[in-house]
Every structure is written in structure tokens, then in C-alpha cells.
Amino acid sequence: MSTLKVSVWRGAETGRFQVYEVPRLESQTVLDVVTHIQRALDPTLAYRFACRVGMCGSCAMTVNGRARWTCRTHVDKVADGDRLEIAPLNNLPVVRDLVTDMREFFDKWAKARGRFEGEKTRRDDFARVTPGSPERQAADAGIECIGCGVCYSSCDVVAWNREYLGPAALNRAWTLVNDVRDTGNRERLAAVAGDAGCHACHTHMNCTERCPKQISPTSAIAGLKRAAALAALRGELEG
Numbered sequence: 001m002s003t004l005k006v007s008v009w010r011g012a013e014t015g016r017f018q019v020y021e022v023p024r025l026e027s028q029t030v031l032d033v034v035t036h037i038q039r040a041l042d043p044t045l046a047y048r049f050a051c052r053v054g055m056c057g058s059c060a061m062t063v064n065g066r067a068r069w070t071c072r073t074h075v076d077k078v079a080d081g082d083r084l085e086i087a088p089l090n091n092l093p094v095v096r097d098l099v100t101d102m103r104e105f106f107d108k109w110a111k112a113r114g115r116f117e118g119e120k121t122r123r124d125d126f127a128r129v130t131p132g133s134p135e136r137q138a139a140d141a142g143i144e145c146i147g148c149g150v151c152y153s154s155c156d157v158v159a160w161n162r163e164y165l166g167p168a169a170l171n172r173a174w175t176l177v178n179d180v181r182d183t184g185n186r187e188r189l190a191a192v193a194g195d196a197g198c199h200a201c202h203t204h205m206n207c208t209e210r211c212p213k214q215i216s217p218t219s220a221i222a223g224l225k226r227a228a229a230l231a232a233l234r235g236e237l238e239g
């Protein structure tokens with residue numbers, strides 16, 4: 001049986017890589033490797049996962065320099081020979097080892113007004129958007145985001161400017177701008193039109209290239225730029 005040499009980040013903002021030898025198995029995922037280390041070699045290793053099937057987004061880490069869902073990443077696809085390097089996501093504070101603090105990521109969703117704001121009450125009929133309608137398709141483009149942070153961790157602008165709302169929050173804002181049931185767009189466009197909002201994006205496309213759900217935050221941000229410019233021309237962003 002061959003062996004993987006796995007360098008794993010240990011510590012917090014300061015720390016070091018520690019090397020573990022892990023048996024290489026068929027169809028092994030990077031999450032399997034981390035789990036083996038924690039269960040068989042070093043129970044003090046901290047990491048995060050939940051679903052193991054690409055639904056929760058909690059297992060994202062930096063694998064050989066690139067942010068990925070570890071549960072859906074096969075070792076054979078990413079190992080450099082027999083070597084793997086596993087680190088926490090970039091652009092987020094490290095709590096310990098492979099665990100990042102996601103608070104600023106989700107705080108930015110809130111700042112971008114990424115929460116649905118409707119006007120119906122429980123006494124009203126359901127607000128329907130017909131499947132297949134252009135309105136539904138526009139809202140669908142980014143709706144499957146699961147908040148994993150892969151795009152955020154891959155964005156150079158976030159690395160330079162920690163105030164920047166980032167691709168996931170802006171993608172969420174654009175999804176709601178396109179939701180015909182939502183009533184909060186004036187405030188939402190004002191929230192994303194500031195210096196740390198959509199206009200800070202340099203269209204590097206890392207977010208779109210790396211999103212495991214094939215979402216294009218870059219397109220969403222381009223849509224927000226257009227909508228924010230239009231709202232500014234109409235004088236809707238003032239006050």
C-alpha cells in the first residue's frame with residue numbers, strides 16, 4: 001500500500017505545517033485523509049465538516065494552494081505525487097488548525113442585505129414565481145449558493161481590502177434583487193453600491209472559476225454594478 005505525505009497546518013494565525021503519513025486508498029477524498037489523521041494519528045487536530053456530500057459547505061479548506069470542498073475532492077485529482085498540503089481557508093481568521101472563523105463572511109451577507117424582505121403575511125396566499133419564467137430564471141442563477149466561503153477565500157480583492165463585501169454576499173444580494181417578491185431592493189442597492197461593494201470587484205474571476213456549485217459571482221456583481229448605476233442615475237441611492 002502506498003503512503004501519502006500530508007502537510008497539515010497546526011496553530012492559528014501563527015503556526016507551522018506538520019507532516020503525517022497516511023495510507024493511500026482508492027477513491028479517497030481529502031476529507032477522508034483529514035479524518036484519518038484526526039482519528040488515528042492526532043486527536044488534537046481541529047477541522048470542520050458535516051454532510052460529506054457537498055451540501056453543507058462546512059468542509060472547505062485550502063488544498064495544495066487552492067480552496068476546495070474537501071469532501072468532494074478526490075486525492076487522486078489534487079495530490080502532487082504523494083504529497084498533499086492542507087491549510088485553512090485564506091482571507092478568514094484561523095480559530096485553530098483547519099478551522100476558520102466565518103463570522104466576518106456572514107456579517108458581510110447581512111451588510112449586503114442578503115436576507116429576503118417580503119410584504120406578504122401568513123394570511124396571504126403564497127407568492128408564486130412561475131417555474132421557467134424569465135423572473136424565476138434570473139433569480140435561479142445564484143440561488144444554490146451554500147455559503148461555503150470558497151469564492152471568498154479565493155478573491156484577491158478581499159485579501160487587499162478586508163472591508164470588501166466579497167463574491168458570496170454580493171451574489172446573494174443579486175439573487176434577491178432578481179427576486180420579484182422581495183421589497184428591499186432600494187436599501188439593498190444602496191448597501192452594495194458603497195466603496196466596499198460591487199464597484200470594488202476587479203473582475204478577476206477567481207470566484208467563478210473556483211465555485212464548486214458552478215455559480216458565477218462575477219456575473220452577479222456585474223449585474224449589481226449595472227443596477228446600482230441605474231439606481232444612482234434615478235437618484236434612488238441618496239439618503
Ligand code: SF4
Pocket residue numbers: 057144145146147148149150151152167168171210211212213214215217
Ligand atoms: S458562491 Fe459558490 S463558492 Fe461562493 S460561497 Fe456560494 S457555493 Fe461557495
Ligand code: SF4
Pocket residue numbers: 154155156157158166167200201202203204205206207208217218221
Ligand atoms: S470577480 Fe470580483 S469578487 Fe470574484 S474573485 Fe474577482 S475580484 Fe473577487
Ligand code: FES
Pocket residue numbers: 049050051052053054055056057058059060069070071072
Ligand atoms: S462536508 Fe458538507 S460540503 Fe463537505
